[in-house]
Amino acid sequence: MSTLPSLSPGQAEEVRALGRRAADADGVAALSEQTLLSLAAPEGTVEHVLAYAAGRLGAYAQCQPTDGGDGEGPSVELVVDPPVRRQGLGSAVWAAVEARDPRARVWAHGALPSARGFAAARRLEPVRELHKMARPLTGADATGEAAGAATALPAGFSARTFVPGKDEAAWLETNAAAFAHHPEQGRLTLADLRERMDQPWFDPAGFIVVEADEAPGRVAAFHWTKVDPEQRATTDPAATAGEVYVVGVHPAYQGRGLARPLTALGLAHLAGLGLPEVVLYVDGDNTGALRTYSSLGFRDIMVDVMYSRAVHARV
Ligand SMILES: CC(C)(COP(=O)(O)OP(=O)(O)OC[C@H]1O[C@@H](n2cnc3c(N)ncnc32)[C@H](O)[C@@H]1OP(=O)(O)O)[C@@H](O)C(=O)NCCC(=O)NCCS
Incomplete structure (x- = not known):
């Protein structure tokens, strides 16, 4: 697993492909417009966490620093490739995110059953809703x-x-x-x-x-x-x-x-x-x-x- 301050064009493309595979399986996109735009963001703007499984990108998290001095932690999007879910990859990436900032907050677009189960397992609580x-x-x-x-x-x-x-x-x-x-x-x-x-x-x-x-x-x-x-x-x-x-x-x-x-x-x-x-x-x-x-x-x-x-x- 690696935490990177920026991505190469090839890595960004791997993330887009992972996002497409997950969206096809889930029926909802885990990575938002802002997150996809930030794949090409200059070094230090956002943090990228990548985990590989069986030779290809298996999980990705992006942390956007939204702390404007009001104590809010980074806003995170996290996605695991459908074939390698339930193998602890999501937990490992999330542990890396929380180790950097324990206030991190993660979006569950569509509040999928997998995300709700994951949140419960990781002792995460809802802090915001977007309709x-x-x-x-x-x-x-x-x-x-x-x-x-x-x-x-x-x-x-x-x-x-x-x-x-x-x-x-x-x-x-x-x-x-x-x-x-x-x-x-x-x-x-x-x-x-x-x-x-x-x-x-x-x-x-x-x-x-x-x-x-x-x-x-x-x-x-x-x-x-x-x-x-x-x-x-x-x-x-x-x-x-x-x-x-x-x-x-x-x-x-x-x-x-x-x-x-x-x-x-x-x-x-x-x-x-x-x-x-x-x-x-x-x-x-x-x-x-x-x-x-x-x-x-x-x-x-x-x-x-x-x-x-x-x-x-x-x-
Ligand atoms: C949610 C997600 C990131 C979990 O990734 P993962 O690698 O499968 O998660 P882990 O293997 O680390 O699972 C940890 C625990 O979370 C819970 N969990 C994960 N997926 C679950 C599911 N589909 N149903 C119920 N509980 C689930 C389980 O308790 C699991 O432990 P177990 O497998 O030993 O029972 C992944 O399903 C995903 O990418 N979903 C779509 C994107 C998304 O919703 N992201 C926001 C996450 S808050």
């Missing part, structure tokens, strides 16, 4: 006339699309303010934003920003949608779900009725592309957002659970 919610898209969404999901903004606000090269700083400011208490989203930097803008799925037409008449050039709120072109190419295009990637309202403009029409504006964009469904991810303790999305017709389809050593459990 994946979904809702069908209709013709009424495309025209902004869906019942309960109208796109008309309150007076004094107007919507337009994000302009690359112009809106970055204003967006980062509003994102940081809107997600000040969010462990990942609130800490996005200009480099993180540019990394996402360089991805094949990035489309400014699906990145809606709202301006207040009183503060032109500033971002009062935004709704960033995402459509994965890889998924569109490899599955039936008509079956691809669009995503409410992130919705944020600057605290100065919260409580003014922006969230629902802003969400509906993104749904109108996705429905206009002919997509049949929309998904989103929201933290289990974000009751306001959960309520907004439920009232817009979203329902839970999966819950991700983050586990940590019992002594550090918070919920």
Whole structure:
């Protein structure tokens, strides 16, 4: 087993292949977008733990340092190749992760039975939940006339699309303010934003920003949608779900009725592309957002659970 500060392109490819084998077997991906992006991260950004079994990569964990001084340990994703599970590989990799930082917290995407059994065996407790919610898209969404999901903004606000090269700083400011208490989203930097803008799925037409008449050039709120072109190419295009990637309202403009029409504006964009469904991810303790999305017709389809050593459990 080795713990590395960076991966070679070949090692990164081995991890992607392991991730694909596990996702095929589990029906859910253990490695998230951020983790896959960080396979190519410069030395020292994240830590990689690799364990080989029978000559090929058998287990992988990536530790993202999310400790912003609030005592939170690294955020970890861990995956074991299906043919070599139940042989102690996951436990060995996790022991290496915890030896480096006992506060480490590991994501179980979809809270699979294997992950729940593993967490119980390793005395890990749930500390965070992430809900994946979904809702069908209709013709009424495309025209902004869906019942309960109208796109008309309150007076004094107007919507337009994000302009690359112009809106970055204003967006980062509003994102940081809107997600000040969010462990990942609130800490996005200009480099993180540019990394996402360089991805094949990035489309400014699906990145809606709202301006207040009183503060032109500033971002009062935004709704960033995402459509994965890889998924569109490899599955039936008509079956691809669009995503409410992130919705944020600057605290100065919260409580003014922006969230629902802003969400509906993104749904109108996705429905206009002919997509049949929309998904989103929201933290289990974000009751306001959960309520907004439920009232817009979203329902839970999966819950991700983050586990940590019992002594550090918070919920
Ligand atoms: C969860 C996972 C990492 C476990 O890896 P592993 O190498 O099979 O785990 P280990 O062999 O070290 O198992 C340790 C103990 O965990 C428990 N466990 C592991 N898999 C389990 C399962 N499918 N059902 C019930 N308990 C399980 C058992 O108590 C096991 O001990 P035992 O085999 O002696 O009974 C692996 O199944 C995996 O990659 N799952 C998909 C990705 C994922 O969910 N990652 C997040 C993990 S929190």
